[in-house]
Amino acid sequence: MNEKPMLVLGTMSGTSADGIDVALARISGAPPNLNAKLLGHTSVKFPPVLRKEILRVAEQHPITAGTLSQLNFRLGELFADAALAACRKFRIAPKKIALIGSHGQTIFHQGKPINYLGHTTTSTLQIGESAIIAARTGVTTVGDFRPADIALGGQGAPLVPYVDYLLYRHPKLGRVSLNLGGIANLTVLPRAAKPHQVFAFDTGPANMLIDALVSHFTHGRLRFDENARLASQGRSVPALLDDLLRDPYLKLAPPKSTGRECYGHAYLKKLLALGRRYRAKPNDLIRAATIFTALSVVDALNRFVAPKTKIHQFIVSGGGAHNPLILAQLSAALPGIEVLPSSRLGIPESAKEAFAFALLAYETFHQRPANLPSATGARGPAILGKISYAPPR
Ligand SMILES: Nc1ncnc2c1ncn2[C@@H]1O[C@H](COP(=O)(O)OP(=O)(O)O)[C@@H](O)[C@H]1O
Ligand SMILES: [Mg+2]
Structure with missing residues (x-):
């Protein structure tokens, strides 16, 4: 065990779009001897108007690029608020958190190729801008976990x-x-x-x-x-x-x-x-x-x-x-x-997926692949996610 423990927050909002679950984990080591302990979890409901908008967009009702962009940034603020609220609840200063893994909100997922403008295309879109989360919390944030697997011919899911x-x-x-x-x-x-x-x-x-x-x-x-x-x-x-x-x-x-x-x-x-x-x-x-x-x-x-x-x-x-x-x-x-x-x-039912994204972010941080090709159908291992660095302190 050569890596020192990191405190990692995972944030998750699933297809129910009921709100944001946050888990705090202490993680050390590397697979197969990765050591992960869940220290706490909390959840924050979405404001009803926002939930309605997420569901409307996820139901593929027409949306302008402008509205989608606004929603991405607004959700980033809410994920950041949820992460900060979790820090207050767990009585831990955000600067003690080494990393955030944010799944974001899925608004579209097409895991198998379909015809698009004459070409078969597979795609997925999770929103909740990670750059906003990193800037508001001061914690480097990994988001957008799924595209790297799709880029290798996988379905981008499931990652857990x-x-x-x-x-x-x-x-x-x-x-x-x-x-x-x-x-x-x-x-x-x-x-x-x-x-x-x-x-x-x-x-x-x-x-x-x-x-x-x-x-x-x-x-x-x-x-x-x-x-x-x-x-x-x-x-x-x-x-x-x-x-x-x-x-x-x-x-x-x-x-x-x-x-x-x-x-x-x-x-x-x-x-x-x-x-x-x-x-x-x-x-x-x-x-x-x-x-x-x-x-x-x-x-x-x-x-x-x-x-x-x-x-x-x-x-x-x-x-x-x-x-x-x-x-x-x-x-x-x-x-x-x-x-x-x-x-x-040992893992509360509502904390499981948020906890999982804390672990996946930890793997990304260490540049290790964390998709299972047998589960996603990808051609091979992929290092998942995109990193938004915290502003320099
Ligand atoms: N006490 C409960 N009894 C019945 N259903 C519940 C209860 N608590 C939560 N749920 C269900 O769980 C859903 C949220 O589950 P969650 O794991 O957050 O899903 P998602 O990952 O899609 O957001 C709620 O919309 C509700 O249907
Ligand atoms: Mg949920």
Whole structure:
């Protein structure tokens, strides 16, 4: 262990665009003996008008280059505010922080090449200007993690599997690390896995559909179904659930990734139409979306994971890990597999992804690659991210 410990902040806002999660980590060493300890975490909600604008842009509504530029810089200010608020909360002076890793806010992700102006093009865009974060906090900031992987023919996602590998690989147990954000994604860590044996993919929607339904039915009064209160009041409509489970995305072989482009507003309209067809009440539909989330994960496990490797444990993180109905459905449908919230292994559910970007930034700082080609489909290893240096002190 030749590198001295660094304090690193990770900031993350996922496809739910609910707010910014911040994690403080103390990291030392180098893989495979990288030592990372989560010291604290916090989160800051987005102001409602800003969230509305992010969702509008992420739904690919028309936007001028000027507005996009403004949003990028405004979000940079908010990420910086969140990092500074975290420092106050953790009672640590920003100058003690060596590095920030900021994932930013994804507003577009096209992980597979599509035709654009006569050429096939893959691209992704995370915004929240890192130069602003570095200037406001005085801390060198790594942002824009995904393009380097895309430049090597990868999907630019998922990137967390590298961290899952470092944190969760086990000599005797086959594990799945499942993150339930707006989208659900899993990392498969076969027993005693080597990096090239790790694979990962998005299984489909997680909270995105539930949140959209709740906010639709409550006219924006509620943003999510806290502790599955509404879903628990709904009744099951098996035919509706079967219909949802016929989703062609589920059958698509990995590597695959999805997002708001697929499960955004147009999908909400489809859900509402299905609800009318099966005479489902609002809470019935919320229940169906919740159970669909759990069962699409189970479907992915049975279809693409179980035939290849034995899984003993599911480690669940992300906001959806707080949804008791999703967890109960997972446990019930995965006999013989232990379903554990990530806090049971020391990383609070809401801190996991922010913690991961602190680790990824640390790797970038040390000029080490941190994509897993087996997870992203890239031709080879990539050093991720772009560095915005702090102004000289
Ligand atoms: N107590 C809870 N009960 C049910 N759902 C919850 C709870 N807490 C958080 N969530 C869900 O988690 C979502 C946020 O999860 P998060 O991991 O931040 O996703 P993302 O990475 O997409 O931002 C919320 O929008 C909500 O749907
Ligand atoms: Mg979030």
